[in-house]
Amino acid sequence: MNYKEIVVDALYAALEGQLERSIIEDAIENPKSLALGDFAFPAFPLARIFKRAPQIIASEIASKVDQGNFDKVQAVGPYVNFFLDKKAFSNDVLHQILAEGSSYGDQDLGNNGNVTIDMSSPNIAKPISMGHLRSTVIGNSIAKILEKTNYHPIKINHLGDWGTQFGKLIEAYKLWGTEEEVKADPINKLLEYYVRFHKEDVEHPELDDEARAWFKKLEDGDPEAVRLWKWFRSESLKSFMKIYNKLGVEFDSFNGEAFYNDKMDEVVSLLEQKKLLQESRGAQIVDLSKYDLNPALIKKTDGATLYITRDLAAAIYRKRTYNFVQSLYVVGNEQTNHFKQLKAVLKELGEEWSDDIHHIPFGLITQGGKKLSTRAGRVILLDEVLDDAMTLAKKQIEEKNPDLKNKEKVAKQVGVGAVIFHDLKNERMNNFDFDLDEVVRFEGETGPYVQYTHARAMSILRKSEDKALSGGKEENYQLDDEESWEVLRLLESFSMIVKRAVKEYEPSVVAKYSLHLAKSFNKYYAHTKILKNDEQLTARLALAKSVASVLKESLRLLGVQAPEEM
Ligand code: ARG
Known part of the structure; x- marks a missing residue:
C-alpha cells in the first residue's frame, strides 16, 4: 500500500484537475514532526498560478478534500497537513509484516543480475588490519542488501598474495627467521620480520636490493622462493579463515593477485594492439591526461607488472566469468585514484562495461586520533x-x-x-x-x-x-x-x-x-x-x-x- 498515493488522489480530486498528479506528488513533503501530520502539501507554488495568498488557498483545499480516508486534514498557514487513518494503516502494516516475516521489505530491483564484490582482500603475511575489517563487514552487508533487492552477489577476496613485499619477507626470513618460530606463531612472526625489515633497511639500503632479487626469483619460478611463498600464503590464509569464521563471513572466490600471473600478457597485448602503451623512462605507461589523471604504470623498467595490471586482468576476467551488471570494489578511499585509473584504462580499451565498475570507498579507523600503520607496527589485531x-x-x-x-x-x-x-x-x-x-x-x-x-x-x-x-x-x-x-x-x-x-x-x-x-x-x-x-x-x-x-x-x-x- 502506498500511502502517499492516497494523499495525491485526495489532492488531485480537490484541485479538480488544475494541477497534474506528478506535480502534486513532487510537491508533497514529510513534515518535520508527526504532530504536523504524516504528509504536508505546501500551497506556495499555487499562489502564483491562482494569484491568491497561499494561506487562503491552503484552507480552501483543506475544506474541499474528502476527509473519509484520513483521521484529519488541516490547513496550518500555507500548508495542508494530512493525518493518515491510523487504524487502517496500523492494521495493514502489521498484517503485512506478520504475513511476510523476514521477506518483508524484499523487492526486485536487480532482476537477479550478478554483482561482483571485491572485498576484504588482506595481504598475505600481514595481519588483517582494521581497514580490511571495514572492507569485510561493509562488503558483506552490501551483499546481503543486494540479495534482498534481487541482485545476485558474488563475494571475491582479492588476496594480496603477490608483489614486492614477498621479496622483502623472504629476505627477512632468510636473515632472521626459523621454521620452528614461524610454525609456532605464523602471523605474528611474519609481521615481526616485516617490521624489522623496514626498520633496518633505513640504514642498510642493500637489503632492498636483496629483496628485489628474491621477488624476481619468485616471478621466475625459483623453487625455494616459490616454496616459501606457498608456505607463507597457506599459514596466513588459515589465520584469516579463523577471523572470517568469527565474523560469519563467507566468500565465493579467493582468487587473489597471484591468480592473474598468467592473465596479464593478454592485457598488455590488448593495450599494444590499441596503441595505448607508451614508453616513459623505460617503463610502459598509458597516458590518461584526458581524464585528468596521472598515467597508469603498466610495466616497470625491469619488466615487473604492477598492481593495476593485475586489476585490469581481474576486471576482464570477472566480466567474462560472471557477466556482471555491476562490479564493486570495497576498498579504502586512499585508493580512489587507482580505481579511477582502472576505469579509465578499460574505457580506453573500448570496454563499455567499465561504467558498471564502482569503487565503494570508506574512511579510516583511528585510535586515539592516530592513523594505524603496519610499517610503524601500530596495528590493532x-x-x-x-x-x-x-x-x-x-x-x-x-x-x-x-x-x-x-x-x-x-x-x-x-x-x-x-x-x-x-x-x-x-x-x-x-x-x-x-x-x-x-x-x-x-x-x-x-x-x-x-x-x-x-x-x-x-x-x-x-x-x-x-x-x-x-x-x-x-x-x-x-x-x-x-x-x-x-x-x-x-x-x-x-x-x-x-x-x-x-x-x-x-x-x-x-x-x-x-x-x-x-x-x-x-x-x-x-x-x-x-x-x-x-x-x-x-x-x-x-x-x-x-x-x-x-x-x-x-x-x-x-x-x-x-x-x-x-
Ligand atoms: N590488498 C589490497 C590492500 O590491502 C586491497 C585490494 C583491493 N582490491 C583490488 N582489486 N585492488 O590494500
Whole structure:
C-alpha cells in the first residue's frame, strides 16, 4: 500500500484537475514532526498560478478534500497537513509484516543480475588490519542488501598474495627467521620480520636490493622462493579463515593477485594492439591526461607488472566469468585514484562495461586520533579485538542476566555483533575512532542496544503465550494511540530504507534505521502496558512481534545476529 498515493488522489480530486498528479506528488513533503501530520502539501507554488495568498488557498483545499480516508486534514498557514487513518494503516502494516516475516521489505530491483564484490582482500603475511575489517563487514552487508533487492552477489577476496613485499619477507626470513618460530606463531612472526625489515633497511639500503632479487626469483619460478611463498600464503590464509569464521563471513572466490600471473600478457597485448602503451623512462605507461589523471604504470623498467595490471586482468576476467551488471570494489578511499585509473584504462580499451565498475570507498579507523600503520607496527589485531569484545559482552551479561542459558554463545553474538555494528553505523566515508568499551555498551547507539531491544520484544511475546497471535485476517490490529504511531510509521518505511541503502551502497542507512526503530519501540514500551488485557492487546502484541521481526531482519542485513534472550 502506498500511502502517499492516497494523499495525491485526495489532492488531485480537490484541485479538480488544475494541477497534474506528478506535480502534486513532487510537491508533497514529510513534515518535520508527526504532530504536523504524516504528509504536508505546501500551497506556495499555487499562489502564483491562482494569484491568491497561499494561506487562503491552503484552507480552501483543506475544506474541499474528502476527509473519509484520513483521521484529519488541516490547513496550518500555507500548508495542508494530512493525518493518515491510523487504524487502517496500523492494521495493514502489521498484517503485512506478520504475513511476510523476514521477506518483508524484499523487492526486485536487480532482476537477479550478478554483482561482483571485491572485498576484504588482506595481504598475505600481514595481519588483517582494521581497514580490511571495514572492507569485510561493509562488503558483506552490501551483499546481503543486494540479495534482498534481487541482485545476485558474488563475494571475491582479492588476496594480496603477490608483489614486492614477498621479496622483502623472504629476505627477512632468510636473515632472521626459523621454521620452528614461524610454525609456532605464523602471523605474528611474519609481521615481526616485516617490521624489522623496514626498520633496518633505513640504514642498510642493500637489503632492498636483496629483496628485489628474491621477488624476481619468485616471478621466475625459483623453487625455494616459490616454496616459501606457498608456505607463507597457506599459514596466513588459515589465520584469516579463523577471523572470517568469527565474523560469519563467507566468500565465493579467493582468487587473489597471484591468480592473474598468467592473465596479464593478454592485457598488455590488448593495450599494444590499441596503441595505448607508451614508453616513459623505460617503463610502459598509458597516458590518461584526458581524464585528468596521472598515467597508469603498466610495466616497470625491469619488466615487473604492477598492481593495476593485475586489476585490469581481474576486471576482464570477472566480466567474462560472471557477466556482471555491476562490479564493486570495497576498498579504502586512499585508493580512489587507482580505481579511477582502472576505469579509465578499460574505457580506453573500448570496454563499455567499465561504467558498471564502482569503487565503494570508506574512511579510516583511528585510535586515539592516530592513523594505524603496519610499517610503524601500530596495528590493532582484529583477532584480539573480537576476543576482547566477547569477554566484555560476557561481563555485561553476567551482571544483567546471570541466569541466562547459553551465555557463551550469546556473548559471542553480542561481542562480534557490537564490533560489526559500530563499523556500519557510521556513514562509510567517515573516519572513526575505535574504543572497545564504547563499542560494547548496552546503551546508546550500539549493536547490543538493538539486539537488547529485539530480545525485549521477544520476551514480551514469550510472556503472552496464552494470547499467541494467529496472524489471520480476522485478527484486529488497529492501533490509534499517539505512542505507537512513530513505531508504525518506521515499520512501514522499511522497504524504502532498504532501497536507499542499496542505491547508495550504504549499510549505515539500515544501521541508523535499526537504532531509530529500537529507540522508538523502547519509548513506546515505557509509556504503554503492552500485556494489559484489553481489546487492543492483540494489536499491541502484533506490534511487538513486527518490531522484533524487522529489527532481526535489519541486523541480519548488517551481518549481525539477534539472540532471542540476552
Ligand atoms: N590488498 C589490497 C590492500 O590491502 C586491497 C585490494 C583491493 N582490491 C583490488 N582489486 N585492488 O590494500
